[in-house]
Amino acid sequence: MSKAAATFAEDRQRLELAALSAPAVIFTVAMIAFPVVYTVWLGLHSFSSTGKQSFVGLANYSRLLADAEFWHGLWVTIALYVLSLVLQLVLGVWLALVLFHAKRLPGIVRSLFISPFMMPPVVAGMMWLVILDPSLGAANYILQSLGLPPSEWLASPVWVIPTVALIDTWQWTPYVALIVLGGLQSLPPSVYEAAQIDGASAFKTFQRITLPLLLPTIVTATILRSVDLLRFFDIIYITTQGGPGNASNTLNIYGFRVGFEFFNIGYASALMLTLTAIVFGAVLAFNRLRGAVAW
Amino acid sequence: MTDAPITDAWIRRLNLLQLVVAGIIVLTPTLWMVLSSLKPSFEVTAYPPTLIFAPTLENYAQLTKTTPFLSYAINSLIVTIGSTALGLLFGIPAAFAVSWTRISWPAILTLAARMAPGTLFLLPWYVMFRQVGMIGSYTALILSHAVITLPIVIWVLLPSFDGIPRSVFEAAQVDGCSVTRILWRIALPLVASGVAVASILAFVFSWNYFLFALVLSNGDSKTLIAAAFNFIGEGSTQWGALMAAATLIALPPLILAALVQRWLVSGLTLGAVKG
Secondary structure (H helix, E strand, C coil): CHHHHHHHHHHHHHHHHHHHHHHHHHHHHHHHHHHHHHHHHHHHHCCCCCCCCCECCCHHHHHHHHHHHHHHHHHHHHHEEEEEEEHHHHHHHHHHHHHHCCCCCCCCHHHHHHHHHCCCHHHHHHHHHHHHCCCHHHHHHHHHHHHCCCHHHCCCCCCCHHHHHHHHHHHHHHHHHHHHHHHHHHHCCHHHHHHHHHHCCCHHHHHHHHHHHHHHHHHHHHHHHHHHHHCCCCHHHHHHCCCCCCCCCCCCHHHHHHHHHHCHHHHHHHHHHHHHHHHHHHHHHHHHHHHHHHH | CCCCCCCHHHHHHHHHHHHHHHHHHHHHHHHHHHHHHCHHHHHHHCCCCCCCCCCHHHHHHHHHHCCCCHHHHHHHHHHHHHHHHHHHHHHHHHHHHHHHHCCCCHHHHHHHHHHHHCHHHHHHHHHHHHHHHCCCCCHHHHHHHHHHHHHHHHHHHHHHHCCCCCCHHHHHCCCCHHHHHHHHHHHHHCCCCHHHHHHHHHHHHHHCCCHHHHHHCCCHHHHHHHHHHHHHCHHHHHHHHHHHHEEEEEHHHHHHHHHHHHHHHHHHCCCCCCC
């Protein structure tokens, strides 16, 4: 093959490869990149009820800073995020250790543990709505038969956030556990053998050896959960719609309602872009952390 | 794998006990949902709740009689299968090209789209689809759900394509095979199991997705998930039908997930964990 023919073949191949990823890229740009730019534009405008738009600069953002409902939404989002994440990580690592030491996991057991997070969050919301009903639900019946006071659960402004966190934890802890289990299974057994020879206790082995080695996996699980938790929507929309009052009005729920219930498109765009910045900020921060704890 | 340091028999039993407790916590709410869906309507709201009852399918019958449940289900199937197919159509060649060239930005672009809150695109989509009169159309729903399925397909298939030895492709190139031909004739059959896992995960997450259909569907094109919201308003007297609806909506993803459970975890973490 001559040199010219070789470069021609190379060019052709490069072109073919570009053509292969083109549909996915064009689709994503059309469906995402363009709408995001449009959202930025919307966020700089105000729309009257007759549909007339006017450029308002950063007014939507300064309104956001003065909006008590925004700060409340941010607080609810962060409280729900931290509570759910901590519960899911602690219980997930525990469950992963239990699964790890069980050695053989029959398919039926694995299917059981993936069932919560394979069902739609909407369904999880529906079923917990019935279980947690303040007057007729099974949860309060169990509390009462144990001699404990019943709870208002989702109907209580104080308990709604912990309750939603509990539902999400029920749904996603097995997911965290399976990720951590993958990390456990990839640890070199020689490390344990050395610890055993040194006579380290089980707890010490976990604290000094297993946990540090697992950190990258735990950070991975944290990133994957953070993305979902910071934009919490489905379970809340199905169970409380942000209530009672505004007690569970996360930023995502608030932005949705501003946009699609109050049709305040400019302000909703500013809210959604702010939430997006928070999500990506968290992902980037944890990604750096993952680099720092890698071994 | 060699034994971890803890080997004593009673610790093993303690571990098994913890496994059983975790299993019960995971299983009970789902079981309660299914049980409630099978209770006669006067018993579903009985307090204290009953465990022993004569099971009946009246809730399921009521659901199909009083709501267009079947047509919601058909809508869900159309949107889910359509968006999964679109995700595969765009995702398979893209994953192959990324794996071949090691130029990863197209894959990262689709993943970033998946990480942003859905409400971010929903506003402009709503405005745009309304302008062209596509609100409530299957096309709008399938396109929006393909945003969910595309990154799943790409990121599940990337490690599969990466796993094919380069020499296989080089041999084919020597024989005069074009890159596109290599993908469809040689690479794709080799990653068939990966395609199966990707399809099922894409199906499950498209089926489960709530937000887009909530806004972009209307009375005629409402998906099951978006319609679920309508079942709730009825109050506690309708608990039986509500739980019947919940059970039926959860069934397709649960059955599919059980089929591929062994390969699911590495697919779900987008390759972050090699299970």
